[in-house]
Amino acid sequence: MTQISTKPPSGMRDFLAPDLARRRHAIAVIRRVYESFGFAPLETPTIENLSTLLGKYGPEGDQLLYRILHRRERLARALEPKADGSRPTELDLADEGLRYDLTVPLARVVANYPELPAFYKRYQIQPVWRADRPAKGRFREFFQCDVDVCGTKSLVAEAEVCGAVATVLLELGFAKPGQPAGSFRILVNHRELLRAMVAEAGIDAALEGVALIALDKLDKIGADGVLAELVAKGIGAGAAAKLLEVLAAARAPGFLAARAGAATRPGSAAAKELVELLAIAAAGPAGPHLAFDPTLARGLSYYTGPIFEIAVDGLAGSMGGGGRYDGLIGMFTKRQIPAxxxxxxxxxxxxxxxxxxxxxxxxxxxxLLLCRFPDVSAADAIRVATQLRAERIRPDGARERGLRVELFADAPAIGKQLQYANAIGAPFAGLLGSDELAQQSLTLKKLATGEQKTLPLAAVAASVRSG
RNA sequence: GUGAGUGUAGCUCAGUUGGUUAGAGCGCCAGACUGUGACUCUGGAUGUCGGGGGUUCAAAUCCCCUCACUCACCCCA
Structure with a gap:
């Protein structure tokens, strides 16, 4: 163990230039689209109080929270046995943690700033942390790109957030349904509908969670597999079979409309909401992508109404998810604010x-990489680089942006400098010798073809731009 | 949390039933044009074989421990 590991911690990554180019490309599209929907930006701290975070995500979520250990005297005190002789617990050793998602911090912010507009729409693009085991497409530090609408129960809000993410994906090049190679679907379901189905099957509400998780696997392990898992989790064989039956009925075409019309049946109101949501959203970009999926469950415990998840072929997990959480903000303030x-x-x-x-x-x-021959001083090279980088006004009055110019620091053999230009992928090299300097010119070399010409400095930018 | 797999040069990997000096390709460095890279040719350097312990005359190879990474499951974004 003499050698310090130079790798980042597992599940966390360094982003080098090519990674960042792709990430920034995507983020630029996301930001532009979210703003076009009228969402305002928000950023919140990396660290939140554990009292903010705990109890919002369910037991599994609490388990995955990164906690920040007390320091110095506070830690020493916390480590001592308590008055009753019991040992300190995890709760005694920390009262802060890294944020686990962006929704709970948003809820805290809405509760903390009563002066915010009654209908607060915000977007937030920041990293979150989960003490999970990394896998393909799963990290311990990753970025979420959230849009939320607070302050209304209108299904227009659902339609808008779905429309925003659908637009993002379309602008990133994902295809419409019918072009299977690049298409995506937004699966929708409703928490209340799920509860009604579980209740209808005669399953105890306490087992609702495990029942839904098993149900979610129907496509993967089949009806027999789900049945076996339900029984293994303590649900009676009769109730398990009934649940599958209820589910099969829910998958039949026309189920939502029928249930919405049957006002006395459990889940009728939820079905009605979904019917309405699908109808409203049909007018927006999410329309063709939305699909009712009665098995969609979602793990986070704060959801209360419609829930969503983005599914694409060939991806084990989802590309995103969301839903309505009308009770969450109320956990931070007396005001009940739907969102x-x-x-x-x-x-x-x-x-x-x-x-x-x-x-x-x-x-x-x-x-452009500016290469200089040894007969050109560093100061002269810097002067030329500065000139090339500066914005200039063309004779016709138009503004011309300066070039992105890197100046090779030393002046080794010109071949070395060209090798470097090639290595960094610069499309052009500018060769600066005493001849060029005397004429206020530059020999411009296109790396891809090797062709080169000497031209006045003022003409270099235009020539580079024209390829 | 469960199960499986992989760790050998900067990278991707080969290395036979254990056998003496551990290899290839790519990359890197130097040269074949003294103001020209990417293509070609020649030459060169590169290793705690993940780490520790054990078996053996002998270990990259077999055994144990450990660490790291990957994949699948679970769950999620």
């Missing part, structure tokens, strides 16, 4: 885009 949101998983989106080759060519680095 609904959608979260895109940046890494999941990038993963799928990578696999499908969806990135456009992304320009990075300098457009």
């Amino acid at each position: 609904v949101g959608f979260s895109l998983g940046l890494e999941r989106v990038l993963l799928v885009m990578e696999e499908r080759g969806m990135f456009p060519p992304l320009a990075t680095g300098p457009e």
Whole structure:
């Protein structure tokens, strides 16, 4: 163990220039689209009080929270046995943790700033942390891109957040349904509908969670598999079979409309909401992508109404998810404020885009590497680089942006400098010798073809731009 | 949390039933044009074989421990 590991901690990553080019490309699209829907930006701290975070995500979520150990005297005190002789617990050793998602911090913010507009729409693109075991497409530090609407129970809010993420994906190059190669679906369901189905099957509300998780696997392990798992989790064989029956009925075409019309049956109101949501959303960009999926459950415990998840072929997890959480903000303030949101998983989106080759060519680095021969002083090279970088006014009055210019620091053999230009992917090299300097000119070399010409400094930018 | 797999040069990997000096390709460095890279040719350097212990005359190879990473499941974004 003499050698210090130079790798980042597991599940966390360094982002080098090519990674950042792709990430920034996606984030730029996300930000632009979210703002076009009228969402305002928000950023919140990396660290939140544990009292803010605990109890919002369910037991599994609490388990995955990164906690920040007390320091110095506070830690020493916390480590001592308590008055009753019992040992300190996890709760005694920390009262802060890293944020686990962006929704709970948003709820805290809404509760903390009563002066915010009654209908607060915000977007937030920041990393979150989960003490999970990393896997393909799963990290311990990852970025979420959230949009949320607070202050209304209107299903327009649902339609808008779905429309926003659908627009993002379309603008990133994901296809409409019918073009299976690049398509995505937004699955929708309703917490109340799920509860009604579980109740209808005669399953105890306490077992609702495990029942829903088993149900969610129907496509993977089949009806027999789900049945076996339900029984294994302590649900009677009769109730388990009944649940599958209820579910099969829910999958039949026309189920939602029928249930919405049957006002006395459990889940009728929820079905009605989904019917309405699908109808409203049909007018927006999410319309063609939305699909009712009665098995969609979602793990976070704060959801109360419609829930969503983005599914694409070939991705084990989801690219994003969301739903309505009318009770969450009320956990931080006496005011009960309804809200609904959608979260895109940046890494999941990038993963799928990578696999499908969806990135456009992304320009990075300098457009021109300025190489100097040994007979040119460093000061002269800097003067020329400065001139090339500066914006200038063309004779016709138009403004011309300066070039992205890197100046080679030393002046070794020109071949070395060209090798470097090649290595960093610069499309052009500018060769500066005493001849060029005397004429206020530059020999411009196009690396891809090797062709080169000497031209006045003032003409270099235009020539680079024209390729 | 469960199960499986992989750790050998900067990278991707080969290395036979244990056998003496551990290899290839790519990359890197130097040269074949003294103001020209990417292509070609020649030459060169590169390793605690993940780490520790054990078996053996002998270990990259077999055994144990440990660490790291990957995949699948679970769950999620």
